[in-house]
Amino acid sequence: MASETSRRPAFAKWLGDTNDVTQIFLSAGQIPGLINMAGGLPDPQTWPIKAMSDLAAKAVQDHPTDALAYAPIEGLPALRDLIAARFSAPGLLLSRENVLITSGGMQGLDLIGKVLLEEGSLIAAQTPAYLGALDAWRPRRPSYRPMRLDANDFAPETALHGTQFAYTVPNFSNPTGRLVPLADRQALVAAAQATGTWLIEDDPYGTLYYDSAPLARMLTLAATGGAYDGPVIYLGTLSKELAPGFRVGWVIAAPEMIQALVMAKQGSDMSTSGIGQRITLDAFASGLTDSILPNILNLYRDRRDALCAAMRTHLADLFDWQTPEGGMFVWATARNPALNTDHLLRAALANGTCITPSSVFDPTGQNRRAIRINFTFNPPEKLTEGIRRLATATRACLAEAA
């Protein structure tokens, strides 16, 4: 058998471009007592289990065709209509033709890669960029033009020119937690309209505003009063509004883009889970998602505050950061450029905690100076202890580098 397996065909080249951070995280699951601040997970206590159990039973019993048959590739018509209505706004007319239901928000990224990228195609990406987007597009082997939206000399038209699309997470970016201001949103939409390129608005955290009212979506800013045909491709997900386990997300875009994505989805997984779609429809229509949001916001706001308080106590001399106004993450940059945060991850694990190093959010893998810290999954006392351990690990790591 050794000779057979050694003669096997080569794997696709992109598989050689991944890093080993995921493997490190997986083995981290084995460490007893670990305080994991690396993920991007909701707290299960936010889930209305009894209500969802009832919805699941009703989905099968009352709507067996919706729940049990192959759904249309595009998604259940009633769910597409509901999403269209939910995201319509004055001047923004959305209909079923603007909506594709996906198997989680991640699948929207995969499908966009399939329909818009050839090897070497150029993406303008808000950087640091969401790791999952880099993962989704890696099999297409694109090139990246980093966009630093907060740089003083950022020029949107120049950034978007000649790209297949621009990728942004305007609401509390993963990993930086940054909120893109309204003026910058307007400038990005204007640049997309001027250059003709597509503009992705990936919005998993759009409901998680802790301190203020939500800013206008770029999707809304791109409206021109008629049936929507604009350059913004909006990605939403149920994962943060209700629960991730149903794997339901949605893409809102111009009809020609939806049609192309449908071709890609047909060959990817045929259709999204019918039972998941039916539960989503009923959870939105019954007001369940809206009813649990205040509790989610209170819980996560308290945790953000606890995390940032602990950081001020234990990390003030080691890192710089800004308190995010929403989302799930704090982004912290080492004050000492000698700190390599890939090494810090290993030191943190040795000290019983876990964060995500910046290298995985950089398309070039170069950024080794920052970390992403999640605050939604752990209660305040665990976050405080996690930060204490992280401070110990950081000092150990700096001592080793010196």
Next chain:
Amino acid sequence: MASETSRRPAFAKWLGDTNDVTQIFLSAGQIPGLINMAGGLPDPQTWPIKAMSDLAAKAVQDHPTDALAYAPIEGLPALRDLIAARFSAPGLLLSRENVLITSGGMQGLDLIGKVLLEEGSLIAAQTPAYLGALDAWRPRRPSYRPMRLDANDFAPETALHGTQFAYTVPNFSNPTGRLVPLADRQALVAAAQATGTWLIEDDPYGTLYYDSAPLARMLTLAATGGAYDGPVIYLGTLSKELAPGFRVGWVIAAPEMIQALVMAKQGSDMSTSGIGQRITLDAFASGLTDSILPNILNLYRDRRDALCAAMRTHLADLFDWQTPEGGMFVWATARNPALNTDHLLRAALANGTCITPSSVFDPTGQNRRAIRINFTFNPPEKLTEGIRRLATATRACLAEAA
């Protein structure tokens, strides 16, 4: 806006390689009274709705973390263990490391394409080939070497040599309904072992044997007694054993292949629906799937017999076919080479019925002489009427061609 949309970036090239049959089928849904024999759908009356509704409620209530959280990329450990045990056989030792849970059987094909295909990579494909596999791999732009397994001069080693993988549906192939005999299975496995290439055994119809006991899987034939590390990549699905709407399938393969597929799945949809996986686990473990199988077999056997009887009455002078011993389809080849079955599809729609033309199952799109007829979705009387209409359409089509 017209100028903006006309300047949009080009879509990926593969989108130009698709045909318009899907569009024709979609518009066919609007025709009142249409007898649709084109699809590959199970009959909803086979679904144990009350039992599945109870399983759905229990999945959320009793196993909220399994059902509602992000599942591990690889799938729920307990479900991977169950699949490993269910497909193990004397000499075939499977464990969790051999199993990946997918979002339906289709996703297995997509993931295999992602990890094994570069543009121009060679696939040896049992031809006519499953349309969904061609759809799944189109974004990778592979080349095809057709395999006619029933040809007298078929030489497996020559066929597999130099390919990334060979693709087969040994049990009641979609579209031909053909059962690959045991000797041919053994020869394919031996050729895969000799050449070192991968051998895909796509098996959605493996439980649908109407006349005899199932033949040994190629997966089993590739066993060598130790922990499985063979060349066969086996694809299974819940869609035909219970219902498609949960979108749960599985890949069984050598651990190195599973690990590569996990990397691809991470960037495709992160994980398969937790509620779907939990329902699948409980449906298998409780014996529900096994308990409904005899009813499914009786229902579909009667329909196959009704279809073939109607074909003998109405189509004997127009088509040649063989009665399939299982699966969902009869494949019929026109006796008159002047019949173009792309045209026949349009004529059939005009006469109130619908079949699938052979062109969509040919990687080169050349085969215009055969049709695929589904017998699982419609009751006997509808199948009989559908075949009567198809005969009328065929005569009209031939008269026009003459």
